Amino acid sequence: MLMKRNPQLNSHGELIHLLSIEGLPRAVLTQILDTAGTFLSVNDREVKKVPLLRGKSVFNLFFENSTRTRTTFEIAAKRLSADVINLDIARSSTAKGESLLDTIANLSAMHADMFVVRHAESGAPYLIAQHVAPHVHVVNAGDGRHAHPTQGLLDMYTIRHYKRDFTQLTVAIVGDIVHSRVARSDIHALTTLGVPEIRAVGPKTLVPGDLAGMGVRVCHDMAEGIRDADVIIMLRLQNERMSGAMLPSAGEFFKHYGLTPEKLALAKPDCIVMHPGPINRGVEIDSAVADGTHSVILPQVTFGIAVRMAVMSTIAGNQA
C-alpha cells in the first residue's frame, strides 16, 4: 500500500510546515518543547533577540481577527530577527474578490519566506502549503474548527513546565469542545505525549459523544469531569461560532460548567487551571479562579512566544 506522506514533514521526517498536531510523532513535539525552553531564557538577556531568521520575511495572514495570537507571532518572529509584515487580509484583497491562492502567489512574489495563516475555513493552511515554493514555510495559526497547533504546543509546554511528566496525568478539557480547534489540537498532543486520562467535559450540545473515538472520556457532569484532575483547560464559549440555540443562556452555562472555587476544590490540590484566552469572566470561569493561585493563564501567554519562536526556527531550518 502506498502511504501518503504527512505534508508537514520532509523525507527525513523533519518538520517543514506546522499545520496540525495530528500525525506528528512524539519526538517532533518533544523537540519543539525543548527548543522553546532555550528561547524562554532569551527573555533574561540584555539583548532579547537572536539572529536565526535574520533577512527572512514572515507574513502574518490573518483572514480572521485575533489580537493575542497575531501579536505573539509577531513578537516571536521579531525576537528571531525576521522582518514581519502584518496583512489585514479581511479588509483588503479578499474583499476585492482575489482568491486565496492568488493572494499567496502575489505575496510570494514579494519574497515571503514564511506564512503564518489564520483562516475561518478548515484546511486553508494545507492548501497554501501545497502551493508555495519549496523554501517557503507555513504555520497554521488556527483554521476553522480544525486545528490550532501552536496553542496546543504552548499548552503542552505549560503542562510540562508545572507537571514535568505527562504519563501520570488526568487532564480535563471543559466547555465548548465542538467548536474548539484548541481542544482538538490539545487532545492530539496529549494523546501523543502519553497522557493516560483525557476528559472532555460539557453539555451534550457542545461535547458530542463521538469524541470518545478520539480516545477521550466524555463527561456531561462537571463534578465527575474535574474530580481529581491535575490539569483543567477551560475553553471560551464561542458566541461568534455559535449558530442556533445550543445553549439555554450564558448564565445557565456558568451555573453548570463555569469554573468556580467550589468546583475547583474537587480537583487535585495542586491542579493548574489553563485557558487559551480571551477569558469571559462569569461565563466559563469565575474571577476568583482566573486570578487565583491555581491559574497559569498569564504564564501560558509568555510561554506562547517561546513556543512560536521554537516552531518558526525549527521549520525554517529544515529543507523541503
Place this chain on the structure above:
Amino acid sequence: MLQLDAEALYAELLAGVRPLMKPDSRLVGIWRGGAWLAERLQRDLGLAGAPGVISSTLHRDDFAERGLASGAGRTALPFEIDAAHLVLVDDVLYTGRTIRAVVNELYDFGRPASVQLAVLVDRGGRELPIAAAFAAARISLPAEQKLALARADDGRFAFSVEEA
C-alpha cells in the same frame, strides 16, 4: 592512527590556563566538551562558584543549511558579563566558526572587559581570523576526520577520531 592522551593534555591545559587568569577572571566552557573542561578546571584551579556554560546554537552561521541542532545545550552564565575578564575553554579549535558564534552570544549578555581562548587541541584549518591564547596541542588533521572529546563516568577524558 592518531593517538591523543586527553588526560595528559588536560594537565597541560590546567598549567596553561593558570597564567591567563586574573584575580577576578571567570571561566566559560563552550558546550559540550568545553563545558566539561571548564567544570574540572574550576575545581582544579580552586575557584569558587560554577563556571559559565555557553552554547553557539543561536548564533551559528550554518543554521540555513543545518537547522537547529537538537540537544545543543543552553547558555548559563551565573555572573555579570559586563566588564568581566573571561577565559573561554573548548576541546577542539578548528574553523573558528563556533568561537565567532559564541563571542556573539556573549555580547547578548553584556560587554566583557576581555575574552581569551584556551583549548585542548588546535587542529588547524582556520576559516576566520581567530587564535587561541593557549592550546595544549597543535596538530594537523585531514578535513574528513572529526575529533571528539568524551567524558567517562569517572570524569576522565578521552579523545576519539571519527571518519566524517
